[in-house]
Amino acid sequence: MSKKIDSGMLQYTPKGAYYEEKDQQFNAVKKMWDGLFEYDRVLFALTSILNGTGFSKGAMAHKLLSNPVVSKTGMELVPDGLDSEFERKVISYNLSNQTMSRAIKNLLMLAGGELHSRVNNSRTRKVILEFLFNRDNKELDSLAINFKSKLAKLVRHALGKQDLFKILNGDMQLFEKKIGKYNTHAFPVICHLFNQNVINFGEVKAYFPNIDCYWGAKAAAHAGDIKEFEKLICKLPWRVAMGFRNSYKLDIDKSKILGDSKMSTKEELTMEAAVKRSGAKSRTVNYKAQDLYDLWKALYFKMANNESENIEKISEAIDARTEKLSKLDFGEGCVVVLDASHSMFGSDERPLHPFLTGLCIIASIENVEDVFIISGKWKEIEGTDKKVVFPANASPLWRGLVDAVATGAKNIIFISDGYENSVKGMFNHVYKHFKDTGHEFNIIHINPVFSAEAKTGTTRTLAEDITPMPVGNYKYLETEFIFNQMLENTEAVKALLVHKYQKLIGGS
Amino acid sequence: MASLLETLGFIKTLGVGEVQSDDEMTVIPLVGESLGNIASPEAMKFKRTTSYGSMQYNNTDKHYPGIVPANMMVRGKDAQDHAMSGSGVVLAASDKLFKNACCVESSQGGYFSGQNVTEDILPVGLRKVLLDKNLRQRTSYDKLWGSIRTWLSGLRKVNSGTRAHLRDFFDEPNYKEALENFAAAFEPVDGQIGALILFNGIPVGLEIMPSAEHWAAYWKWLIRGCYGSQLIKLKESGELPRSTMILPEIPEDVSPEQLKVIMTQFIDNIKMSIAPLLESIQVASQDRIDSSGQMITELIRTEGGGGGDVITQNSKPVYLSLVL
Numbered sequence: 001m002s003k004k005i006d007s008g009m010l011q012y013t014p015k016g017a018y019y020e021e022k023d024q025q026f027n028a029v030k031k032m033w034d035g036l037f038e039y040d041r042v043l044f045a046l047t048s049i050l051n052g053t054g055f056s057k058g059a060m061a062h063k064l065l066s067n068p069v070v071s072k073t074g075m076e077l078v079p080d081g082l083d084s085e086f087e088r089k090v091i092s093y094n095l096s097n098q099t100m101s102r103a104i105k106n107l108l109m110l111a112g113g114e115l116h117s118r119v120n121n122s123r124t125r126k127v128i129l130e131f132l133f134n135r136d137n138k139e140l141d142s143l144a145i146n147f148k149s150k151l152a153k154l155v156r157h158a159l160g161k162q163d164l165f166k167i168l169n170g171d172m173q174l175f176e177k178k179i180g181k182y183n184t185h186a187f188p189v190i191c192h193l194f195n196q197n198v199i200n201f202g203e204v205k206a207y208f209p210n211i212d213c214y215w216g217a218k219a220a221a222h223a224g225d226i227k228e229f230e231k232l233i234c235k236l237p238w239r240v241a242m243g244f245r246n247s248y249k250l251d252i253d254k255s256k257i258l259g260d261s262k263m264s265t266k267e268e269l270t271m272e273a274a275v276k277r278s279g280a281k282s283r284t285v286n287y288k289a290q291d292l293y294d295l296w297k298a299l300y301f302k303m304a305n306n307e308s309e310n311i312e313k314i315s316e317a318i319d320a321r322t323e324k325l326s327k328l329d330f331g332e333g334c335v336v337v338l339d340a341s342h343s344m345f346g347s348d349e350r351p352l353h354p355f356l357t358g359l360c361i362i363a364s365i366e367n368v369e370d371v372f373i374i375s376g377k378w379k380e381i382e383g384t385d386k387k388v389v390f391p392a393n394a395s396p397l398w399r400g401l402v403d404a405v406a407t408g409a410k411n412i413i414f415i416s417d418g419y420e421n422s423v424k425g426m427f428n429h430v431y432k433h434f435k436d437t438g439h440e441f442n443i444i445h446i447n448p449v450f451s452a453e454a455k456t457g458t459t460r461t462l463a464e465d466i467t468p469m470p471v472g473n474y475k476y477l478e479t480e481f482i483f484n485q486m487l488e489n490t491e492a493v494k495a496l497l498v499h500k501y502q503k504l505i506g507g508s
Numbered sequence: 509m510a511s512l513l514e515t516l517g518f519i520k521t522l523g524v525g526e527v528q529s530d531d532e533m534t535v536i537p538l539v540g541e542s543l544g545n546i547a548s549p550e551a552m553k554f555k556r557t558t559s560y561g562s563m564q565y566n567n568t569d570k571h572y573p574g575i576v577p578a579n580m581m582v583r584g585k586d587a588q589d590h591a592m593s594g595s596g597v598v599l600a601a602s603d604k605l606f607k608n609a610c611c612v613e614s615s616q617g618g619y620f621s622g623q624n625v626t627e628d629i630l631p632v633g634l635r636k637v638l639l640d641k642n643l644r645q646r647t648s649y650d651k652l653w654g655s656i657r658t659w660l661s662g663l664r665k666v667n668s669g670t671r672a673h674l675r676d677f678f679d680e681p682n683y684k685e686a687l688e689n690f691a692a693a694f695e696p697v698d699g700q701i702g703a704l705i706l707f708n709g710i711p712v713g714l715e716i717m718p719s720a721e722h723w724a725a726y727w728k729w730l731i732r733g734c735y736g737s738q739l740i741k742l743k744e745s746g747e748l749p750r751s752t753m754i755l756p757e758i759p760e761d762v763s764p765e766q767l768k769v770i771m772t773q774f775i776d777n778i779k780m781s782i783a784p785l786l787e788s789i790q791v792a793s794q795d796r797i798d799s800s801g802q803m804i805t806e807l808i809r810t811e812g813g814g815g816g817d818v819i820t821q822n823s824k825p826v827y828l829s830l831v832l
């Protein structure tokens with residue numbers, strides 16, 4: 001297998017890095033997808049169950065679905081322990097583990113989204129319709145108003161114009177065959193998606209309150225009935241409510257929408273600043289339910305803007321999350337050196353991403369005895385006892401190495417993009433001195449700047465015998481380790497992944 | 509600091525930041541307070557080309573004049589790529605059309621009129637050509653074509669034939685990656701407003717911006733487009749002998765603390781070398797070439813064929829860009 005295949009293939013997000021544009025990254029990652037797919041289709045499918053970005057998983061599903069399996073029995077390519085439909089199950093499993101927004105985007109890739117070609121075959125149709133409709137009415141109701149136009153596009157793609165026309169004209173037999181087998185009550189949802197009045201089709205088997213509210217709000221907005229519209233805001237997702245307000249030019253303050261409409265737990269955090277700016281009554285954000293990365297991001301956002309509100313709560317939530325996090329054991333006596341130089345700021349598209357990822361990685365490591373921060377600029381917030389370091393200045397990484405070796409640590413973890421410049425070569429010089437004079441320690445270099453070339457490139461290597469591990473998301477440490485082994489022992493890794501498949505998805 | 513900066517009137521104290529190096533390039537950061545009252549980089553936008561050989565900039569700042577750094581280059585689709593012949597000053601809340609700009613893409617037609625552009629700064633070799641006052645002030649869009657062809661001719665991976673397309677270099681994947689690596693290898697330090705740039709220990713450029721905000725906005729284009737590209741060119745044409753920085757010897761029985769002292773001393777010595785380096789740069793002539801309001805631009809020539817622009821505001825220097 002090509003040495004140029006690494007865990008980066010599961011970590012791609014279409015956003016640039018500090019030093020690499022997104023199209024460069026995409027081309028490099030696409031080569032990895034193509035390479036592993038050609039080398040071993042089963043391995044390709046199974047690796048996608050490891051932790052990775054939604055985009056990577058979507059692109060990998062697209063690759064599987066757009067390349068039909070050429071087989072006489074359907075089982076030639078299926079190793080022991082897997083069933084003939086394992087690929088479809090892997091794709092469905094991955095979709096169910098994404099945020100709904102990302103899962104929908106991944107399905108839209110099959111309909112030509114995000115620069116992908118359209119794929120239309122029976123497996124694809126099944127994946128789309130099963131994912132959308134194989135759920136209870138309450139979930140379907142919510143999905144149908146949150147993602148109305150996207151769902152319509154997907155249903156049109158999966159059914160085809162002709163079948164969709166027949167169903168929308170009351171062909172209930174066809175509806176049952178295509179959609180009813182997943183949810184027999186879903187007909188009103190189809191009508192909603194394509195702006196048809198369900199009453200025209202006789203008896204309705206189920207009531208979808210959110211859809212009802214959607215049409216009630218739309219009618220009120222259309223009629224300019226602000227009083228009635230305001231009554232319904234609390235039942236609408238904020239994007240839908242804001243959409244009606246803007247489309248129908250309703251004279252309702254933005255703060256009313258942002259204060260009263262529905263928001264997901266994640267949106268409550270990501271929209272916190274916007275809600276405050278609008279002057280809306282502040283919403284209670286459940287910080288403890290948020291992801292660690294999002295919490296660090298929220299904290300840094302507040303620190304950067306000199307906002308002290310809720311800093312204590314966020315800090316407590318970070319501590320609580322860190323404590324609960326399952327941790328990776330690199331061995332006893334771990335010391336971390338965190339590069340806080342300017343390049344760890346990341347790109348303008350994802351400001352602070354490498355640095356925040358680094359902070360989360362520290363929380364994901366067992367037995368951390370000390371952390372040394374190289375460069376950076378400290379900032380305090382008045383009225384709190386909190387201070388944080390922001391990425392700034394040059395990268396004298398050799399200083400971190402000296403500090404870490406001085407502690408006598410056996411395992412030194414460097415979290416850095418590897419661009420040593422102050423001055424270049426000093427790290428290797430000091431490292432070589434320590435190794436030559438009998439200091440025993442092991443260096444693990446984690447590179448949190450996701451870069452397609454992070455592992456195979458040479459410029460980001462701290463020393464000749466230290467191979468960097470690209471980890472663009474703290475959740476992918478395990479993924480990285482499995483990929484490391486894959487290069488050495490394909491069959492053992494395949495067996496390990498089959499076992500993981502059985503555990504997560506089910507056996508044959 | 510050094511006599512050169514005193515000669516030019518940079519009397520404020522400039523400090524030296526953490527020295528950075530990558531391959532043959534060393535950047536010695538200059539740190540200090542802001543100079544004058546100059547519009548922020550965000551306020552200065554390239555607007556369009558109105559004819560071949562023209563570049564229009566807009567300054568949205570309502571109070572302060574803005575500076576277009578010397579030899580800014582814009583590249584984009586469906587229009588002819590252009591570069592400034594020198595630096596430029598645009599008064600507050602106004603547009604300015606620079607009619608002496610150069611086309612840097614000979615056989616492409618079309619004007620820029622609002623589409624996205626990629627910005628960079630011309631390589632040192634081409635900037636030096638434009639130090640000739642007559643050439644710089646001449647309104648002739650093709651005035652740099654011959655020099656571009658010569659500059660491109662020594663590059664192995666560029667196959668431009670007879671066309672003068674600088675983008676043949678900047679868009680070539682290997683060179684593009686090398687330039688990105690230069691940009692990634694250097695980082696602005698706290699309070700940095702400028703830098704002395706060296707190839708193998710020899711000064712090749714001195715850049716001072718009005719503020720740290722300006723340095724933060726433009727340093728990447730200087731490092732990659734101006735100096736990085738020239739370094740690649742010199743290496744490929746064999747004009748730059750390879751050299752390795754000799755790092756200090758470390759005694760076997762040294763403690764970590766002592767080791768830190770040795771290495772820190774080594775870096776401090778590099779920092780201290782900046783004063784004699786700057787003293788070695790001698791101004792041969794100063795020639796006023798433009799004035800806008802309280803801003804005066806002078807073309808400086810240094811001994812040895814270098815030079816560039818210094819801009820003053822109310823007689824105090826606010827910008828300097830020299831290629832040496």
